[in-house]
Amino acid sequence: MTSPILVSVDDVSKRFVLHKEKSLKERLVNFKASRKHREDFWALRNVSTQIEVGSTVGLVGHNGSGKSTLLKVIGGILQPSTGSVARRGRMAALLELGAGFHQDLTGRENVYLNAAILGLSRADTDRYFDAIVDFSGIESFIDTQVKFYSSGMYVRLAFAVAVHVDPDLLLVDEVLAVGDEPFQRKCMEKISEFQHEGRTIVLVSHSADQVGNLCDRVLVLHGGAVQHDGDPAEGIRILRNGYEEDRLASNLRHGTRREDFPYLIDDVRAAMVEREGRSDLTLTVSVDIRKPVPDWGMGMSIDTPLGTRLYEATTWDTNVVLPNVKGKHVLTMTFPDVRIGTGKYLVNVGLGDKTGRNFDQAPAAVSFDTPTGAVGHGILRLSPTVTVE
Incomplete structure (x- = not known):
């Protein structure tokens, strides 16, 4: 029995227009010839995929491959140039550092603002507030303006809000690389808890370890197109081979x-x-x-x-x-x-x-x-003995 579909991406392409003028003045001076100074850049090309309820999907690829663009299209932050995205359920997104925070508001005020943006009522936020602050670990700074926060404090508070709004779909873009080791471990434990609860996660990460440990499926993007959609081990292998091909191509460009x-x-x-x-x-x-x-x-x-x-x-x-x-x-x-x-x-x-x-x-x-027939499972191969008294 297959799981129901939470997100359906159908033949999505996304085009950006690159202007070669360096300033607004140059654009106005060259207004009549502006078309000659524009260039189309296709960040996504004909991407189609379906994300099932309860799955954890990793989006990987080289810098500029379209990972973050696809995540923003899934989240509804960017509209596709062609194609369509269908999504259902409550969504929470951690797409960039401090997104949804107002610099001049305190941490407390931003918790209520961010929770409202993510669809929580004030009564719900009141109920979750203590848990959010406790998870973030920045109780001493909750009434300080967030413009004085460090990058780690930003992520702590943003992640704490996102995981307490009871989302059906959690979108995460590389922000788990920020913060100290205990907080990263806490984030991983929370994501594992989400997985056991059957929630759906879409994750962008450059960490092969993170993708391998968390994801049951991987999309490899290259030049805006899907190169692989399936087994994480095979996806990581394809990604690494691509890195090596890029390295050799770079050597050729530089005459080596x-x-x-x-x-x-x-x-x-x-x-x-x-x-x-x-x-x-x-x-x-x-x-x-x-x-x-x-x-x-x-x-x-x-x-x-x-x-x-x-x-x-x-x-x-x-x-x-x-x-x-x-x-x-x-x-x-x-x-x-x-x-x-x-x-x-x-x-x-x-x-x-x-x-x-x-x-x-x-x-x-x-x-x-390695040989089969070992006792137990895992990275280590041990030979335990059991005694009974």
């Missing part, structure tokens, strides 16, 4: 081709081998040295398919002396008795020097599987 790199990653292999009841991981990297430079090294990391970083190391962390003469060389790193949970994992590899320069990178270069 991969063939000109002083060090190249020629091949990467990984294997998990069972030996006497333990699992040993072997990583083999073939490196082509073309133009030797001092103090080069290799770094590697292991991620889950959802982007959670489990481990990272470099050859500088060891006492090994790497070869530094032209030609192809094979580097092998062995990790004995790796105790990570059953599943598939990705290995990222990079070459560089101690100054921080990157020579070549291979994100998600290879994957490996």
